[in-house]
Amino acid sequence: MELRTTVSRWKSALQRIDPTLxxxxxxxxxAVVFSVLPLLQHAGWLQVLAFVGVTAVxxxxxxxxxxxxxxxxxxxxxxxxxxxxxxxxxxxxxxxxDIWQPQSASIKAxxxxxxxxxxxxxxxxxKEFDSAGFGGVSGHADSSREETTISLLTMCExxxxxxxxxxxxxxxxxxxxxxxxxxLVRETVELKEMAAQVGQIAAQTNxxxxxxxxxxxxxxxxxxxxxxxxxxxRKLSQLSAETGKNIGDRVNKIGVIMATTLTSAKQAAETDxxxxxxxxxxxxxxxxxxxxxxxxxxxxxxxxxxxRVAVEEVMVTLQYQDRVSQIIDVISNDMIRLKGLMESxxxxxxxxxxxxxxxxxxxxxxxxxxxxxxxxxxxVQIEELKPKVDRNSRALKAQPAKKSIAKxxxxxxxxxx
Amino acid sequence: MAxxxxxxxDSASLRRVVNLALTSAGYEIIxxxxxxxxxxxxxxxxxxxxxxxxxxxxxxxxxxxxxxxELKKQAAFKFTPVIMLTTEGDDEIKQAGRTAGAxxxxxxxFNPDQMLNAVSKLIxx
Numbered sequence: 001m002e003l004r005t006t007v008s009r010w011k012s013a014l015q016r017i018d019p020t021l022x023x024x025x026x027x028x029x030x031a032v033v034f035s036v037l038p039l040l041q042h043a044g045w046l047q048v049l050a051f052v053g054v055t056a057v058x059x060x061x062x063x064x065x066x067x068x069x070x071x072x073x074x075x076x077x078x079x080x081x082x083x084x085x086x087x088x089x090x091x092x093x094x095x096x097x098d099i100w101q102p103q104s105a106s107i108k109a110x111x112x113x114x115x116x117x118x119x120x121x122x123x124x125x126x127k128e129f130d131s132a133g134f135g136g137v138s139g140h141a142d143s144s145r146e147e148t149t150i151s152l153l154t155m156c157e158x159x160x161x162x163x164x165x166x167x168x169x170x171x172x173x174x175x176x177x178x179x180x181x182x183x184l185v186r187e188t189v190e191l192k193e194m195a196a197q198v199g200q201i202a203a204q205t206n207x208x209x210x211x212x213x214x215x216x217x218x219x220x221x222x223x224x225x226x227x228x229x230x231x232x233x234r235k236l237s238q239l240s241a242e243t244g245k246n247i248g249d250r251v252n253k254i255g256v257i258m259a260t261t262l263t264s265a266k267q268a269a270e271t272d273x274x275x276x277x278x279x280x281x282x283x284x285x286x287x288x289x290x291x292x293x294x295x296x297x298x299x300x301x302x303x304x305x306x307x308r309v310a311v312e313e314v315m316v317t318l319q320y321q322d323r324v325s326q327i328i329d330v331i332s333n334d335m336i337r338l339k340g341l342m343e344s345x346x347x348x349x350x351x352x353x354x355x356x357x358x359x360x361x362x363x364x365x366x367x368x369x370x371x372x373x374x375x376x377x378x379x380v381q382i383e384e385l386k387p388k389v390d391r392n393s394r395a396l397k398a399q400p401a402k403k404s405i406a407k408x409x410x411x412x413x414x415x416x417x
Numbered sequence: 418m419a420x421x422x423x424x425x426x427d428s429a430s431l432r433r434v435v436n437l438a439l440t441s442a443g444y445e446i447i448x449x450x451x452x453x454x455x456x457x458x459x460x461x462x463x464x465x466x467x468x469x470x471x472x473x474x475x476x477x478x479x480x481x482x483x484x485x486x487e488l489k490k491q492a493a494f495k496f497t498p499v500i501m502l503t504t505e506g507d508d509e510i511k512q513a514g515r516t517a518g519a520x521x522x523x524x525x526x527f528n529p530d531q532m533l534n535a536v537s538k539l540i541x542x
Contacts, residue, residue: 123437312529315434316526322426323526325428326504413527
């Protein structure tokens with residue numbers, strides 16, 4: 001087994017020797033063996049052994065010298081090859097950076113453009129939203145239109161309610177008027193009776209005057225004066241009778257007119273009542289519709305508020321486009337630096353810390369985030385930094401991944417100096 | 418009359434978001450892409466009053482801290498309140514902002530309500 005291993009090792013060692021060297025060594029061995037063959041017939045075994053030993057040492061030395069020369073040539077070749085590879089790698093990196101740079105600029109431009117378009121669309125949405133009367137996205141926007149709608153509905157209710165009350169009042173006042181006319185008719189009847197009584201009194205007075213005149217005639221000269229008085233009383237009673245008759249006639253006429261008035265008033269009251277009740281019904285319906293509309297507006301406002309909060313969240317989320325752009329700037333800047341490094345004659349490469357600190361100060365922190373974060377830092381960073389908007393308080397609770405920012409957030413996202 | 422606010426940020430989309438939040442509250446907005454453009458816009462205002470300035474920190478050409486430092490050297494803007502709006506949250510950079518003359522520090526991403534609260538607290542009458 002060991003013999004086989006040794007043979008195998010020798011075989012591989014021989015195969016590694018340059019073919020020219022191998023041929024030279026073989027020729028030398030053959031020449032030496034053939035030249036000393038006649039001498040070996042007279043030599044003893046010690047001389048033969050010494051000859052073989054010396055020959056072996058010479059051959060091993062020659063072999064070793066050949067190997068060394070060959071190794072030297074191989075190392076120089078490898079070094080040259082490595083130098084060529086490094087140069088090729090540098091050129092490749094420079095060429096790739098030349099391709100990547102416009103691509104990263106294009107990505108940034110496209111993200112910026114898309115972000116602007118989204119913002120514009122949302123801006124338009126918010127304007128339409130405001131026009132529809134649901135206030136602005138910020139919650140501080142001019143909500144006069146919404147207020148106007150609500151105020152209009154409130155005003156409608158406020159104005160229509162008294163109208164309804166007024167209509168009821170009119171119905172009641174019509175009833176009062178009718179009662180008054182009825183009372184007037186009753187009074188007229190009483191007046192008629194009173195006129196009749198005046199007529200009776202006049203008739204009785206006339207009778208009394210006639211009796212007085214008879215008695216005055218019986219008294220002779222002494223009753224002459226009394227007869228004059230009795231005559232005057234009679235005239236007055238006749239006058240009273242005529243007046244009573246006239247009053248009775250007038251009262252009758254008034255009674256007829258009052259009866260007609262009462263009938264007309266009753267008919268008018270009936271008609272007015274129907275009209276007013278109908279009007280009241282219409283006003284009541286309008287009021288119900290206004291209340292219903294008010295409820296719908298309130299409901300729409302609640303939905304509007306939900307949409308507004310959602311739009312606010314989108315507005316917060318859209319700001320990550322800015323961060324992505326900054327990260328792309330850092331990468332682009334690093335590519336420029338890397339290209340410069342590759343094109344320079346200086347072969348010394350900076351360490352990671354030196355590289356991170358080597359950039360412009362304004363982008364150093366972002367570069368720090370990129371360099372120190374794991375491979376998927378971009379997505380992790382954005383996800384962890386995503387703020388949570390509380391739908392009730394709408395308080396922003398950012399959860400930054402960066403330690404220093406988190407420290408700041410422990411107090412507030414807004415720091416006043 | 419609407420109050421005027423200068424917004425300085427290298428991200429156009431971020432400026433648009435800030436613009437949207439503030440214009441809906443009735444403010445008039447002037448935009449600038451970096452500190453250099455911000456100073457230029459202020460110089461071009463020709464006497465028009467700027468009631469408040471909102472500035473990013475990380476910007477090309479001239480960053481926010483340098484912008485505020487330059488701004489505060491001008492007598493016209495010595496008392497104009499400045500809000501820094503940035504992704505930065507380190508105490509060190511915050512202190513730099515405070516030293517430069519900023520009155521508030523808001524970390525992106527910001528909530529429009531928070532922004533408006535800060536603006537209404539600081540804006541000049």
